[in-house]
Amino acid sequence: MQAEIPLQGLSLVVTRPPAQAARTALLxxxxxxxxxxxxxxxIASINATLPAPELASASGIIFVSANAVGHxxxxxxxxxxxxxxMEIFAIGRATAAALAQAGFKHVVxxxxxxxxxxxxAMPQLLRVEGHHIILVKxxxxxxxxxxxxxxLTARGARVTVLECYRRAPMVPNLAKREALSELLASGGVHxxxxxxxxxxxxxxxxxxxxxxxxxxxxxxxxxxxxxAMAARARxxxxxxxxxxxxxxxxxxxxxxxxxxxxxxxx
Numbered sequence: 001m002q003a004e005i006p007l008q009g010l011s012l013v014v015t016r017p018p019a020q021a022a023r024t025a026l027l028x029x030x031x032x033x034x035x036x037x038x039x040x041x042x043i044a045s046i047n048a049t050l051p052a053p054e055l056a057s058a059s060g061i062i063f064v065s066a067n068a069v070g071h072x073x074x075x076x077x078x079x080x081x082x083x084x085x086m087e088i089f090a091i092g093r094a095t096a097a098a099l100a101q102a103g104f105k106h107v108v109x110x111x112x113x114x115x116x117x118x119x120x121a122m123p124q125l126l127r128v129e130g131h132h133i134i135l136v137k138x139x140x141x142x143x144x145x146x147x148x149x150x151x152l153t154a155r156g157a158r159v160t161v162l163e164c165y166r167r168a169p170m171v172p173n174l175a176k177r178e179a180l181s182e183l184l185a186s187g188g189v190h191x192x193x194x195x196x197x198x199x200x201x202x203x204x205x206x207x208x209x210x211x212x213x214x215x216x217x218x219x220x221x222x223x224x225x226x227x228a229m230a231a232r233a234r235x236x237x238x239x240x241x242x243x244x245x246x247x248x249x250x251x252x253x254x255x256x257x258x259x260x261x262x263x264x265x266x
Contacts, residue, residue, distance in 0.1 A: 005032030009261065012036070012221075013180070013192040015199050017043045017170070020066070024193070031250045032035040036189070037049060038180060040202040043067055046139070046163065055079040057132050060087040062119070062148065064137045069098040071089040071165040072136035091119050093245050109233050114244070115224060116147045131158030140198055168256040169202040177210050185212035190260040191219040195244070197230045204234055220261050221253075238266035 011034040014021045018039050025035045041182050061082060063069050068088075076082055082104075089108045090096040096109040110118035119125065132154055149159050172180075194200050200220075207213035219238040222228045228239045240259075242252045259265045 001095070006250065007257065008032030010034065010190050010253070010257060011084075011183070011188055012253075013038050014022075015040045015193055015203065016167070017041050018194060022230060027246060027250070028253075029174050030119075032252075033253075035211075036180065036183070038176060039170055040172070040199055040206060041196075043138070044166050044168070045071055046166050048162060048164045050075045050079040050162055052079045054132075055134065056083065058086065058134045058160070059131045060089060061134045062089040062091070062138060063095050063099060064116075064148070066092075066094045066098040067138055067165050068136040068154070069095060069102065070164060073102055075162065075164055076136075089122075091116060108149070115226070116151075118153050119232055120148065125152065127155070128152060131156075132158045132160065134160045134162055135145065136162045136164060137169050138165040139163040161227050167198055169198075169205060171206055171209075177206065181210045181212045184218075184251060189218075190263070191221050191240075192244075194220045194222050194227065194231060197227060200227070200231055200234050213240055217263070219260060219266060238263060240266070 007028060012026070012028060013036045014025050015038055016024055018037075021037050021039055025037055028035050055076065061076070063072060087108060088099060088104050088106065090099055091109070092114040093109070096107045097246065099107045108122060108124055110122060112118065113121075133146055135152075145156070149161060152159050180189070192203070194203060204215070207215065215235040216237045218236060219240065220231050220236050221240055221242045222231060223242065223244050225241065228241055231239045240256055242256070243249055253260075
């Protein structure tokens with residue numbers, strides 16, 4: 001039975017936006033973990049359009065996230081749909097899966113990386129001089145990375161940025177904050193998921209409103225070295241990198257479990 005519920009005994013806080021948190025929480029609960037859903041970011045559509053001539057002149061479209069797929073594909077459809085033969089790119093397995101579910105059979109996505117740098121290393125994007133590429137992404141109150149746009153432009157491509165959704169900080173209500181504060185004070189939380197730098201900043205803002213939130217003693221689970229570095233710069237000393245893909249996430253957490261149950265070992 002233990003092999004079937006490897007995360008039993010762990011209490012984990014999922015901070016993803018509500019729509020994305022549901023699947024993560026379901027997966028973790030199935031593995032035996034107790035989950036506290038505590039969203040600190042919100043995702044919302046924004047008014048955006050993609051002119052048909054822009055789409056028609058493009059040789060490729062890059063979707064940076066599953067949210068970009070969900071909010072951007074209707075705009076692509078309104079502009080006439082992706083022409084046959086246009087290359088479709090995705091960052092991350094969840095993004096590629098969302099595109100596949102939408103009917104795209106050929107999606108270019110790095111298998112060993114979930115970041116912009118991994119996509120930029122793909123052969124299809126190394127020589128893009130004279131190409132027109134549409135970059136579908138979100139905008140954020142925290143700013144955001146521009147490495148894709150800058151690098152592709154430096155390689156000679158014309159890049160059209162289509163911002164189709166907004167990421168904004170979200171503050172859970174007082175009752176949720178107080179409940180989490182009590183859990184932290186009693187040692188009832190083993191780790192927080194923090195999947196982006198924006199999540200870190202929103203968490204720090206929320207923690208400033210709460211008691212019993214010593215960041216240096218919390219364990220953060222992050223998906224990428226860049227987020228790990230940002231976490232440590234913000235005072236989180238106990239950080240572990242955990243992949244998001246299934247079943248790698250459960251395997252990584254199972255391996256981490258002894259340390260999570262005894263965080264002084266971090």
